[in-house]
Amino acid sequence: MLLTCKTPLNRFCSLLLTAVATLSLVSSGNLLADEKVEFFESKIRPALIEHCYRCHSQEYSEAKGGLTVDTRNGIRRGGDSGPAVVPGKTDESLLVEAINYESFEMPPKSKLPPETIAHFEKWIAMGAPDPRDETVDPIVARKAAEIDWEEARQHWSFQSPQQTTVPDETENRIDYFVDKRLAEEDIQPNRPADDKTLLRRLYFDLIGLPPTIEESQEFFELAKVDRNQALRTTVNKLLNSPRFGEHWATLWLDISRYAEDQAHIVGNNKALFFPNAYRYRDWVIQAFNLDLPYDQFIKLQLAADLLTPEDVSDDAALGFIGLGPKYYRRSSPEVMADEWEDRVDVVSRGLLGLTVACARCHDHKFDPIPTEDYYALAGVFASTEMWNRPIDEAAEVKKDGHAEDPEQALHIIRDKNVHDLNVLIRGDINTKGEIVPRRYLQVLSEGTPQPYTQGSGRLELADQIASLDNPLTARVIVNRIWAAYFGAPLVSTPSNFGHLGTSPSHPQLLDDLAFRFMENGWSLKWLHNEIVTSNAYQRSSDLNEKAMAADEANINLWRMNRQRMTVEQWRDAVLSATGQLESAIGGPSMEPDSLEELRRTVYSVRSRFELNPLLAMFDFPDPNAHSARRVETTTPLQKLFVLNSPFMVAQADKFQQRILNSAETEEEQIDLAYQILFHRKPEPDEKDLAQKFLATADWTQFAQVLLASNEFLIID
């Protein structure tokens, strides 16, 4: 049963009054007019909850004056003084007197706003429609026992992924599923992309950088002989390039809302900042380059310190939690409760694709996640503290074990003050419900989950998330990586695999990939290889009328989706075209629009306080919270940057220098520019256009045109 949510602090809360009203109606069996119920749900119930329940509900042992207003009968029966509500009769309803301060003065703290009083009067006059039955408002105390767990676990994403038996002659299992669907839908897939397109796609997708002229030539020659071989050789090379980890780390940094500071700063106090955050970022890059199995990757990020207490070399991984937001006024309990929510959110949406944080103030409205489950997980993080661990022996250490200076610290977490939490009723820090032991989510457990016994329980939680038995973990990461290649996920809500999320477009394919991903030791490089060697990945992005008519949105993958470069790919490609990109890996972060900074864009400062304008302009996610997926916008401000920014003007100049230094005649120069940027030679008429332009303008202007062109920005 669903209710409005009355939660001043919960940021993941929503109001779906229509749904609420409809459902109330069904469950109570009353045939009330929709609008009347909606009036109750939108105006009356929230007001009762906010202003009256604290003293007049069954939840409180002492229902003051014998009055409870959390059920229909309760409010009509009234308390010691008589019926609070007499349907249709405002004059006889004590409630009306009380809220008007005529006899009783309720609520005692202050009179209700006049419109609320008017709402109550109107509601009673219309017959006090009340869909509530005798059960206590579930928002107050729905017990886990009320969920039919067997049924709840039937949701597709709570079932273990299954491998499908495919015919023996199947060459590529991804294609088996995709082609089967296309045949069923009678859609003719596109032909493979041409060599140039495939080459560019592979390089940008696998390492986020364009191929050099030499690399292009090598690929074209190989492909002439055996395209499949050329593909495999190139994929192998790219998977083993140190650039691979740099490119794919960005995906994880979005998921983990990686940042190096806080959203507010009081004066110049940077005590809450993370000057050495980059060590986490570098750890992620290295983990991807080393193909650290994904289960291990998760476990280290949640519990490296507990997993290998003797060996601190992976402790930077704990930045996953340790670099989370620290809010203003950390000493107050309600602010800490907000911080727990951040931790629960990044773990549940990021790793499990579940919106557990929705259950902070009330049982999840759509998924089988009772409030107790939220507090069971929040308790794990409430039993830790953000720790500025001294980075080495030279660092000055405070009494409490923190480094004196954040500059001398690794920003991680450690167990501290291990304890279970009370459920906070409606998320209110002052209204404590029962204590819930720290433990895993019920819907993902067989039977009742066992309380955690080792410290905070982080390691036990990590083991349960990164487990072969977990139905979500593999599917969620497979879906995210798939989305990066195809520009569209199989499950279009990558961080919500619950009931409000969408079902997979290709359920068997997702299952089969997830299953085999685990079978292959959670190897991400295995997964990358599996995807890019499929025919589905190699198709051209051309539109064709017939397929468009059948499947405009390309749900069935008859084509590759054309994609705009991310800001990382774009800036790196520009610097690489001008020949300036540096190959140094790791180290402190930099501002990407500075002309002195020539490292890859993944090394940009990620700020919660003020995101670098270049990043912000090009759809970089706000690191104040987990980002499920980047949004892609096309705005004139982006184009102003491309036309006029000192960065672009300088790059155009660098590019023309490179061209003029490397080629003699104008024709050769134009050829070279096209090869560097587009991996092809210009068509004769393109050359004409260029020469005409160059007759009146200089090379820098021409260079800027090419760098600003759609052909450069968009990956076919």
Next chain:
Amino acid sequence: MFDSFTQPVSRREMLKKSATGFGSVGLIGALQQSGSLGTASAGTVSQLDVLPKAKRVIFLFMNGAPSHVDTFDPKPALEKHAGQQPSGKLYKPSKGSGFMPSPFKFAAHGKNGVVMSELFPHMAQCADDLCVIRSMHTDVPNHEPGLLMMHCGNLQPIRPCLGSWMSYGLGSENQNLPSFVALCPGRPVVGPQLWSSSFLPGEHQGVAVDTNNLDVEKLIANIQHPSLTRKEQRTQLDLLLELNRRHAQQRQNEAVLNEHIQAMELAYQMQSEASQAFDISLESEETRRMYGETPFGQSCLLARRLCERGVRFTQVYYVTKNGKQPWDTHTRNNQKHRELCADSDKATAALLADLKVRGLLEDTLVVWTGEFGRTPYSQMDKKEDLEKAGRDHHHTAFTTLLAGGGVKGGFTYGKTDEVGMDAVENRVHVHDLHATILHLLGLDHEKLTYRYSGRDFRLTDVHGSVVNDIIA
């Protein structure tokens, strides 16, 4: 020029991607254009629009929080209770010497007798346009959460702000200018979170303009090419458009490619339009003097230029070079209010008068407020040094002014108690103010939602009621 292929976009996708098309027409426009209005399933956006009274907002923000009892909420009883300590569980004994009467004289102005202190001689002339809400209240008496509440409707920095919601809902009135601009010399406390679009598409973020230097080239990032003339750039752009067209033709003119072409052309147009819009040197000496030759005065003038050209939401921060929250008068409250009000009064009154003369006031809503109020009792470092006495943060009562945009002029709404401690009658929470502002703009605050992380979000969360009493 482009053939019949159109990029397939779902409604959700369209709202999210919102290239030049959606960005400029807003949620309502996009839904109407796409024919999705009325058939919308998620949320109930089909009834988003109520009849709008205002098209634009200029939000004047007094950073640090002005004292209500020294400005628009006279409390003669403070004389009687002077020196007494406040009571009530919310209030600890003050750090000062108890209740402190305002030294300023109050008088009624205009036809309806709107009362204000002597610190506002210019605003007094506009009294008939002012709607004074004396019964404002918010949740927390600290700047950061207070600012976030007033801007984003939430105490933690993770929500889109009012201006972004408005831009998202209504789009731009002028496709050559951003729909939401934040004017501030340097940065206010909290900073860019205050004009953040958060999870709304990035184009709805406020374009922050540092007004420390009002030279137009300095005001907007990348508005001009450092060396090319306009003619040279046009030639350059023509080549670029030609190459892009050929590129698109070879790719069946897929719609997304066309979006990039349009955005590029728009950027070029914006260069001249924005250069004009942001250039206050084009105003007469007299006009510039009327607003006051201070950063705040000149920013108000700039706000009028932007509003006149269709910028939906212009936020002007009263911040000075040396103070991120000048109105935070913990010491020398009286003296500081004298100085700050002199500046703010002149600029605000000039803005109202100027808008009125131009016929813009009727559909432009002007808001004047701080993040909360100040204590009716004093705060002092040294005992009994009245000269240095300040007032502390106070969130249970403060005053917000509205003008134009469909609110009642010459109107005073709500009451605080005898000494200005608590709003007691017709209380208006910040959420209610937000709901009312959106309402005036034709947006139903309960229906202006955005789905993010599986949930529908609103500016007002689960709160807020439109204050119908103040609407004309």
